[in-house]
Amino acid sequence: MKELLLQLNEQQRAAVEYIYGPMVVFAGVGTGKTRVITYRIAYLLSLGVDPYNILAVTFTNKAACEMKERLSSLFPYKAEKVWISTFHSLCAKILYTEAENFGIKRNFVIYDEEDSVKLIKECIKEMSIQHIGLSVYDIYDTICRAKDNLIDPDSYRINTIVFQQYPREIIAEIYLRYQTKLQQNNALDFSDLIMKTVQFLKDEKFTEIRNKYAERFKYIHVDEFQDVNHAQVVLLKILSSVHHNICVVGDDDQNIYSWRGSDVKYLLNFKKEFSTQDLQVKEFKITQNYRSKKTILEVSNKLISHNKFRVKKELFSNIEGDFKNDIKIKQCQNEYDEAEFVAKEILKLQQIPEFKNASVAVLYRTNSQSRIFEEVFSEYKIPYKIVGSVAFFERKEIKDIIAYLRVLVNPEDSISLKRIINTPHRGIGETTILYLETLAKENKTSLWEQIVKIDDTELSLKVKNAVWKFLSLYDMLKKYKDTMYPSEFIKFLIEKTKYIDMIGDKNERIANIEQLVDIAKRLEVQNNISTVEDFLNNISLFTLADTEEKIEFKNQSFNLKEVVLMTLHVAKGLEFDVVFIVGLVEGILPIWWVKEENIGYKSPIYLFNKNTDLLGIEEERRLCYVGITRAKKMLYLTYYLKRSLWAEEQPSVPSRFLEEILKESGKFKFTQFNVVPETEEIEKVDFLTTGEYVVHDRFGIGKIVDILKEPPYDKVVVVFQNGQKKKLSLKHTKLRKLKGYNINQ
Numbered sequence: 001m002k003e004l005l006l007q008l009n010e011q012q013r014a015a016v017e018y019i020y021g022p023m024v025v026f027a028g029v030g031t032g033k034t035r036v037i038t039y040r041i042a043y044l045l046s047l048g049v050d051p052y053n054i055l056a057v058t059f060t061n062k063a064a065c066e067m068k069e070r071l072s073s074l075f076p077y078k079a080e081k082v083w084i085s086t087f088h089s090l091c092a093k094i095l096y097t098e099a100e101n102f103g104i105k106r107n108f109v110i111y112d113e114e115d116s117v118k119l120i121k122e123c124i125k126e127m128s129i130q131h132i133g134l135s136v137y138d139i140y141d142t143i144c145r146a147k148d149n150l151i152d153p154d155s156y157r158i159n160t161i162v163f164q165q166y167p168r169e170i171i172a173e174i175y176l177r178y179q180t181k182l183q184q185n186n187a188l189d190f191s192d193l194i195m196k197t198v199q200f201l202k203d204e205k206f207t208e209i210r211n212k213y214a215e216r217f218k219y220i221h222v223d224e225f226q227d228v229n230h231a232q233v234v235l236l237k238i239l240s241s242v243h244h245n246i247c248v249v250g251d252d253d254q255n256i257y258s259w260r261g262s263d264v265k266y267l268l269n270f271k272k273e274f275s276t277q278d279l280q281v282k283e284f285k286i287t288q289n290y291r292s293k294k295t296i297l298e299v300s301n302k303l304i305s306h307n308k309f310r311v312k313k314e315l316f317s318n319i320e321g322d323f324k325n326d327i328k329i330k331q332c333q334n335e336y337d338e339a340e341f342v343a344k345e346i347l348k349l350q351q352i353p354e355f356k357n358a359s360v361a362v363l364y365r366t367n368s369q370s371r372i373f374e375e376v377f378s379e380y381k382i383p384y385k386i387v388g389s390v391a392f393f394e395r396k397e398i399k400d401i402i403a404y405l406r407v408l409v410n411p412e413d414s415i416s417l418k419r420i421i422n423t424p425h426r427g428i429g430e431t432t433i434l435y436l437e438t439l440a441k442e443n444k445t446s447l448w449e450q451i452v453k454i455d456d457t458e459l460s461l462k463v464k465n466a467v468w469k470f471l472s473l474y475d476m477l478k479k480y481k482d483t484m485y486p487s488e489f490i491k492f493l494i495e496k497t498k499y500i501d502m503i504g505d506k507n508e509r510i511a512n513i514e515q516l517v518d519i520a521k522r523l524e525v526q527n528n529i530s531t532v533e534d535f536l537n538n539i540s541l542f543t544l545a546d547t548e549e550k551i552e553f554k555n556q557s558f559n560l561k562e563v564v565l566m567t568l569h570v571a572k573g574l575e576f577d578v579v580f581i582v583g584l585v586e587g588i589l590p591i592w593w594v595k596e597e598n599i600g601y602k603s604p605i606y607l608f609n610k611n612t613d614l615l616g617i618e619e620e621r622r623l624c625y626v627g628i629t630r631a632k633k634m635l636y637l638t639y640y641l642k643r644s645l646w647a648e649e650q651p652s653v654p655s656r657f658l659e660e661i662l663k664e665s666g667k668f669k670f671t672q673f674n675v676v677p678e679t680e681e682i683e684k685v686d687f688l689t690t691g692e693y694v695v696h697d698r699f700g701i702g703k704i705v706d707i708l709k710e711p712p713y714d715k716v717v718v719v720f721q722n723g724q725k726k727k728l729s730l731k732h733t734k735l736r737k738l739k740g741y742n743i744n745q
Contacts, residue, residue, distance in 0.1 A: 004042055004074070008035075015247075015284040016040045019047075019219070022240070022274040023282040024267070025249040028315040029300075029629040030291035030575075033249045034058075037221045038067055040247060041082060042074040044219055051081035053216060055239070058223040061086055061541060065526075067223070083217075087232050088190060089541045091197040095188075096537070098209055102200050107410045107533070110540035111182070111189045114394065115415045116140055119185075123177040132167040141259075142168075143175050147191035148229040148261035150198060153179045184446065186412045194231045201238050214242040225250035225270070227262040233273070244279050252310045256569060256623045268311065287313050289629075291575055293321030296635050299661055300628045306660045307618045326633065329658065332640040334649065335369075335583075339376035341638065342580050346382055346563060349578065355634070358577035361564040363627045365589045369582065370565050377563065387566040393539065397499075397509045398516055402539065404493055405532050408474070408481050411448040418447070424502035427466035432459065473497065486535035487520035568627045579631035581624070584639040584655040587701070590620035624657045637661075651693055651701060688716065688737070695736045699724060 005013050012032060015025045016039050027033040041054055058064050064084050071079040085093070092110065099106040111119070120136050120143075134142075146156050157172035182188065188196065201210045217239050222228070225248035228236075240246040248270060255264035266273065271281040289297055294317050301314055328345075332338040342362060349355040362373055370386055377384045392398060400423055403416035411417065422428040433447075439457065440450040450457075454467045477493060484492060494500060494513065503509050523529050523538050564576070568589075583589060594616035628635060639654045688694075692704050694716075702720035713731035720726065728735065 004039065004046060008039060009288055011284070011286045011288065012036050012039070015249075015286065016043050018282055018284070019044060020245060021279040021282060022244055022270075022276075023247045023284065024225070024270040024274075025247070025284045025286060026267075026311045026313060027249050027251055027286040028289060028313055029251060029254060029626070030289040031286040031315070032290065033251065033286075034063070034067060034070070034223055036249055036286065037223055037247070038070045038074070041071055041219075041221065045075050045078045045082075049219065051078045053218040054082045054221075055090075055217040055219070056082065056084040056221040056223070057087055057090060057236075058084075059086060059227055061089070063223065064089070086541060087235070088193045091193040091235070092537060092541060094197050094213070095193065095200075098200070098206075101206065101209060104196075105186050107186065109185070109187045109406050109410050109413050109416070109536070110193065111187050111415065112393070112540070113140065113190075114399065115187075116178075116189045118415050119181050120174060120178055123174050123181065127173065127177070129170060129174075132170050134167060134171070139171055139174055142171055143178065144189075144191045145261050146175065147189075147195045148231050150195055150231050150234060152195075152199075184412070185414050186410050187415075191231075194235060198231055198234050198238065201235075210238060211242070214239055218243045218245055220246040222246070222248040223250075226252050226255040226264050226267045227257050227260075228266050229261040229263060230266075233266050237274070240274070244274075244276060246274060253304050253307070253622055254572065254626055256572065256619060256626055258619055264309065268309065285311070285313050287315050289315045289317045292317055292629060292632055293319045293326055295321035295323050295326040296628065296631050299327055299635065300625055302663075303621065303628065303657055303661050304625045307621055309618055326635065328634075328636045329662075330636065330638045331654075332638055334640050334642045335372050335644060336376070338582055338638050338640050339372045342373065342582065342636070343376050343380040343382055345580075345636065347380065349634075355578065358633070359564070359575075360578045360580075361566065361571065361574075361576040361630065362580045362582060363566060363568050363571050363630065364582050365568060365591055365623070367567060369588075373565055373582075382563055384563045384565055387564055387570055392512070392515070395509075395512055397503065397512055400499070401490060401493065401513065401516060402536070404477070404497065405490075405536055408478055409533055409536060411474075412446050414447045417451075421451075421470055424498060426470060428463065428470065432463050432467075435459070481532055485520075485524055485530060486532050487517050487524060489532060490517050490520055568623050571630050572626050575630055575632055577632050578634040578636075579627065580636040580638065581627045582638045584624075584637055584658055585643065585652040586655055587652070589624055589655050589657065590617055594620055621657060621660075624655075650703065653701065692737060694718060696720070696726075696728075696733070699726065702726075 005016065008016060012035065015023070015036050019040070025033070025036055027036060037056060041056060044054060045051060056064075056067060058067065064086055068079065068082075068084050071082060071084070083090075095102065095104065095108075096106055099108075117136050117140050120140055124136065124139075151159070153172070153176040156168075156175055160168040160172045182192070200206050201213070220236065220240050222236065227250075236246060248267070250267045252264050252267050255262060255267070258264075271283065275281045292300075297315050297317050304310070330338075330341055332341055346360060349358065349360070364370065374384065374386070393402070400420060403419040403423075406413050406416040407420060418433055421433065436450045436457070437447055440447050443450065451467060452471065454464050454471075457464075459467075473496065477496060480492060481489060499513075500510065503513075519539070520535055523535060527534075527538060529535055529538060568581075581589075586592075637658065639658060640652055642649045643652045644650075688704055688707060690704050690707060694702055694704060696702060696718070699718075699720040702718035704716050705719050705725075706717035708715040708717065708727070713729045715727055715729050716735070717725065717727050718735075
């Protein structure tokens with residue numbers, strides 16, 4: 001035990017040794033958050049705590065696997081019995097285990113985003129909805145957020161009726177129909193896993209089951225607690241309701257996923273939420289960073305200190321640095337100039353012994369920013385890798401094979417059934433499927449039941465023959481499904497469906513299929529799975545954060561032969577010797593669509609009002625902070641004066657985050673830097689000409705395309721950088737002229 005504790009610093013040790021009662025650890029970036037949880041579990045095991053009574057929860061399967069590996073190195077045998085998983089895996093396991101008691105079918109499938117979106121499209125089509133101003137992905141996200149807040153379809157519908165919130169009234173009907181279809185398909189989506197588990201455990205009918213799990217988990221640990229949502233917090237309250245020994249670790253400065261439903265307030269308010277009459281939450285702070293130089297931490301500390309909704313903590317590092325060499329801020333003329341600067345700096349670094357084999361990353365706010373770097377890096381012959389584009393399990397060939405497996409386990413899964421019934425092509429077209437779906441609705445049966453009764457339809461003999469062949473293939477695959485390990489069966493399935501013949505010589509897709517077989521083999525060994533059902537349960541629970549590119553990256557040693565390009569969101573959890581954060585201009589970082597709704601306001605942020613401190617802006621600031629703290633040795637921050645938008649070069653304003661970093665700091669030397677553009681008030685259109693640029697508090701920078709002298713007030717037509725075209729009255733709208741810019745620049 002003593003040797004275990006000696007491997008920790010004083011702050012970490014204090015958190016590890018506190019084992020009774022609720023506790024929260026505010027652990028800064030690079031301070032060893034996961035290490036604290038791993039060593040705390042190891043410490044409990046060393047004290048004789050039964051591993052059966054320990055639970056550890058995190059957000060990605062990769063993080064859970066890493067925690068298991070670390071714990072296994074400390075306690076090889078006991079570690080295997082500790083329940084370490086993601087929130088979704090935990091709930092899926094509870095639902096599978098208690099399915100009979102809860103009255104649900106155990107062979108349910110788990111739909112990912114693509115499956116769910118297809119189902120929502122079916123709902124919209126059936127409802128004959130033309131246009132409500134929202135994409136199907138917006139509707140899916142809205143439903144997910146409702147589930148994250150434990151709002152079922154009926155509650156959502158009642159709420160929208162009471163408050164007359166169109167188009168949410170339409171979404172409520174879609175939500176209700178969508179949930180009905182999920183039930184008919186014997187499917188749950190990701191958000192259902194937690195919502196359903198919470199609903200069952202809260203139900204008085206299942207008090208005995210609830211108490212069983214609450215009694216079992218005497219010690220609960222949660223990593224990355226800054227990313228939890230309401231449903232997850234309620235689940236944790238239920239599971240910790242008996243023993244109250246819950247330890248959560250998080251960093252409020254790294255909450256960057258509110259768009260996925262996470263809410264940093266649960267970390268900030270943990271003491272209030274989890275203290276009991278007899279037990280007060282104990283708070284700890286861990287602030288020693290082991291990743292970055294002092295200079296880089298000073299920059300990140302200065303930036304994040306401008307956030308008001310946070311726990312104050314000053315990170316420190318014992319790694320010496322020099323501002324002159326470690327931090328570089330560069331003003332560029334435009335995006336191409338910026339990309340060229342980055343390329344030239346990378347080539348210079350190759351000549352420096354210290355950075356000859358360094359890992360280098362270019363981080364940006366949006367995926368679209370990568371294009372110009374791809375172009376310029378190709379010109380300069382700099383190899384690069386784009387990380388986080390298409391997740392492995394979202395690729396067509398992988399989705400196809402998994403759909404086959406799903407149908408073999410649960411033929412009621414109509415989404416998967418429709419995906420594979422004519423893949424590879426076997427003469428069962430969309431018209432046939434639509435006809436069978438219509439019959440199924442009329443006969444109040446499932447699509448599968450209607451397919452099985454193909455002889456009773458009026459379809460042509462040719463089509464019936466095609467369906468019979470499919471059913472024959474299904475029966476044969478079903479017969480062998482339980483006689484092979486998943487990796488063997490996948491190879492068998494690929495052979496019998498002649499899937500490779502359909503792909504042809506597309507080597508990348510074949511390689512992906514080979515990798516799927518490898519993943520199945522690995523899961524057989526690591527997770528002791530032996531059936532197709534177990535395999536599906538495991539891979540269905542890969543979250544959005546578990547992209548294969550990210551997993552691959554973490555396991556490889558990158559150097560300057562391959563520069564990594566990725567968004568700031570994808571970069572979270574990674575580290576590099578050299579980091580370039582590019583596009584630090586208003587409208588990109590912070591992004592233009594950040595809105596005040598995050599704290600209850602109804603209009604978008606006021607980009608140029610420095611007195612308005614908003615949670616939306618705070619998350620953008622945290623995103624920038626996450627990017628800065630990926631750097632170990634060198635940090636570049638770049639911005640440009642003009643950007644190409646709508647085929648025109650328009651002025652850009654340097655990001656406010658640069659001003660916050662530089663404010664009251666004499667450590668940076670550069671020229672021509674002015675974060676806040678010089679502006680002047682506009683009183684009459686007489687002072688304006690078309691082609692000039694103006695600043696609007698709500699919409700940002702725009703160009704005047706027309707001037708209208710219409711009674712009773714003068715008006716201007718402005719096209720803003722986000723593409724919106726607005727006719728504005730100078731009497732009622734506050735506009736400022738952006739001095740120094742005109743159409744000829």
